[in-house]
Amino acid sequence: MNHSPRRILYGLTLLLLHLAHNGSAAPGKLQRDTDLISGSQRGSEYIDRVMRHAKAAEMASFMNESYDPCDDFYEFACGNWPRVNGVRANKLSTGFFERLADGLNRKVKHMLDTENKQLDTEEDKQVRNFYKSCTAITAIDETYRNKLKEVISSFGAMPALEGSKWNESEFDWIETIGQIAFTYGQTIIIGVEVATDLANNKVNMVYVSQQAFPLEVRGMYLNKHTEIYRSKYRDLMAKYLNYYLNIDRKLAYSTATELMDFEVELAKGLNSENEVLDLEKESNLTTIAEMQKLYGPTLDIQRLVNISLDQKITSVYDLLPQYKINLVKVIQRTPKRILANYIFYRLLDALMLDVGATESRRKSNCRSMTHKYFAKFLDNMVYRRHNNGDTAADVELMWNEMQKTFKEKLQSNAFLKWISPQTRELAVKKMTAMKLEINSYANQDLSKEFDNIHVSEHDYIENLLHIFKDAASTSRQQINKPAKPLEDGELLSFTPANILVENVVKVPVAVLQPYYLWASSYPNAIKFGTLAALIGHEIIHGFDISGSKFDAQGNLNDWWDEVSRNNFAIRHQCFKEQYSNYSYYGKKLPESDEQSENIADNGGVRLAFDAYRRWQQAQDSSLNDPGSRLSHKETLPTLNYTSMQLFFISYAQVWCSDIDPKLSIIQVDTDQHVPSKFRVLGPLSNFVEFSKEFQCALGTKMNPVRKCEIY
CATH class of the missing domain: 3.40.390.10 (Collagenase (Catalytic Domain))
Incomplete structure (x- = not known):
């Protein structure tokens, strides 16, 4: 995937x-x-x-x-x-x-919901198996919770679960997010991703990038009039900590408050949604050594890349450097306990299933999850x-007419006079291509x-983990x-x-x-x-x-x-x-x-x-x-x-x-x-x-x- x-x-x-x-x-x-x-x-x-x-x-x-x-x-x-x-x-x-x-x-x-022996391919059956494994979960029980805790334990320990037994000296946040990225391909706080080279789309490059944010944009985290949505998001995290991990309600709320405050600090490094994103300025092709000079030792980019990809990489894109400049400051003032709780909460977030109050709601949620991954x-x-064939023909008709129309407009001296002749010629080439x-x-x-995964009808969490593992492995293989x-x-x-x-x-x-x-x-x-x-x-x-x-x-x-x-x-x-x-x-x-x-x-x-x-x-x-x-x-x-x-x-x-x-x-x-x-x-x-x-x-x-x- x-x-x-x-x-x-x-x-x-x-x-x-x-x-x-x-x-x-x-x-x-x-x-x-x-x-x-x-x-x-x-x-x-x-x-x-x-x-x-x-x-x-x-x-x-x-x-x-x-x-x-x-x-x-x-x-x-x-x-x-x-x-x-x-x-x-x-x-x-x-x-x-x-x-x-x-x-x-x-x-x-x-x-x-309906099998079709004439039309179903083997891939269709695998997708339906995932859906069945999801709808089979009618309640979040101890078995489900224990599986979530096993996922945490494979990368360390979560302070909110361990309490006074949690050992701060054993926690290494770069090691933890790197291992999570290597195993499951999840980007938490900062990550290493493989994608098309912006300057040469025939090859792939490594990007050091930020995480995705649940509230999406900077203004939702920082504007005064959006505070109500931050409060609702915090309350939802508290509910999930209690429901999925059996954490005491009071502790769940105080932990969620800390996580929300931390995420707000991270969001201060995001670009404003009202700014024009200039990828030339925001995607710097550089070396890991140069990134170490800029962000180290707080952000050990070399270790993060080594752990996440398990390959020797020298050149990378530093995507959205403003985020990392802010991140250095945030990490330096954030207690390790909050950092650890945040990392493990974000890891589990992808595994938490809302079973809904009714069968209809559960099936709807499971269809959404199936659509998300398939x-x-x-x-x-x-x-x-x-599809009945007419669709493609009509779309092709419209496309051809618009392509011809726009090219004629670009080539005419009567229109688009603000574009210079040289740039207009390149615009025609772009529209033609x-x-x-x-x-x-x-x-x-x-x-x-599906070469490397088999989707079971019976184990939703294991299915997700297999999907994540395959995505992470496939991504690493794309480097070369x-x-x-x-x-x-x-x-x-x-x-x-x-x-x-x-x-x-x-x-x-x-x-x-x-x-x-x-x-x-x-x-x-x-x-x-x-x-x-x-x-x-x-x-x-x-x-x-x-x-x-x-x-x-x-x-x-x-x-x-x-x-x-x-x-x-x-x-x-x-x-x-x-x-x-x-x-x-x-x-x-x-x-x-x-x-x-x-x-x-x-x-x-x-x-x-x-x-x-x-x-x-x-x-x-x-x-x-x-x-x-x-x-x-x-x-x-x-x-x-x-x-x-x-x-x-x-x-x-x-x-x-x-x-x-x-x-x-x-x-x-x-x-x-x-x-x-x-x-x-x-x-x-x-x-x-x-x-x-x-x-x-x-x-x-x-x-x-x-x-x-x-x-």
Whole structure:
């Protein structure tokens, strides 16, 4: 199992907050009823007519046409969404991406709960065995707790368990995290990882990097208004220490408080979420000897690398050095007892299973755990069972149209004048080389993933430990081997992404489920307004601040000249000012230097629209009676809108959402994407073609005099 570091993955389309049961009304039921329709049924003319009517009814149900589209297009397109798909007690946010996740989860549930002798591969059976081993645990008993304690004892002793018997002089934190990394591949506090060389993506390199943080970003640990979430996280740790290790409640709480305080200190070394991450500055190719001079003796990098990899390594990437500078100070003032408790808690965190209060909850949790560790297998299973061929053809059509459209725009002297001719030429080369892949793993030999492990139906913890051991061993073996395509498992199951180190845009199987954003019977206006706009968003990431540092081959190599970079910065400032003036729940959005997602939203919808118009014009010119059959096919029954208007309505409805106000703080503080409504209002108010289609007078809210534009 390859668990590549997320830090090198770029271009998330959104943060999925909840993947729980869908609480939608009739339109949601349509999705549930069509999840398992066969390919032949989908292709019938009758089904096509029914689904076109159903799609029109669904889109109309979300709209509030009493709103003037030139005043607030989000409310016009999504005003009734909260009534139809509002938040519930067990679902704190709703949106199209949550519905996509729900649909995928329903398919996964069916596959895991139901054996299919005709379709199941040996790998499918192994994945199902893992799920069975998880659902077999109905309670956390002494047997389970003793297994957790055995894992601890294989690396030392935990002070919270040992009490006065714990011997501080026997504890060596570098030795402990190094042995854990070598055995199970878990990065705790600081770690050594093997991944694609940023400067040469044909080979692998060693990175000395930070741990992942449960609360994800710096602001969640340090901002005053997010203190409530730190308190909840501390209380959860206390509960787990008591429940999984039988530690006295009072001691569990005081220990959890110390662990939370320690993690806050570690988080002070994280980059601000509002800063632009410059990988050229934050990934320094150096030697272990140089790192020893910088961070030793507190951080003994030489020992950590030796223990973690058991190989002689000289050159490494020092990834995010600011974290290590802070870490030296934190380690020097932290008692060994707290350090040891933290390390062992983080080790056990991956082994703690929430069995839930009901069988349904337990199975749901186990499906989530199965998806976490076998995401690509489940994606492949869904693709093999539910793909009907039309999907790939439609995605290929959109990709080709957008690739041609963007290249023509780059080559024309009438557009993108801010880019110098030399940089424009390199941009054309990058767009020409860029590839699109459906993340189905259809061309991979997945059987090889199980060469060294056998998954039992009966022992969940042993299964996890075998998976961790295999991942650690596989990672070490990659040091002297050619680089493989980047994988990020579960994350790539739900969100399109631009893999900058490969110059590849990946589209997840979840997005291609029929009758959500896409269906062969839908007008291309809708397909381009939804799927193409999402893909366009990822394309633009290849040409933003971060994308400018990765060339056509996907190597870290700054290909922009100074003129183009300065002109980009001027236009970038326009977006910074525009979005910081939006108010959300009575507060202005924070002013942020990180505008890549907003720039990608704006450029993505423009690119998709131009590509759709290009395709439509080509179709019109090839018909004997221009516009007759095409205009019918490119509209929907009962919706009195042109194909171009449908494009914009469908784009807006991708971002229809409802969120519990309590989560609004987290959304603003943890997500580089602005709240959904501004992903509609911002890009469309900047787009002249939108104003033309809805006849918005200059000076209205959706057609302001000042507009921001880069691509």
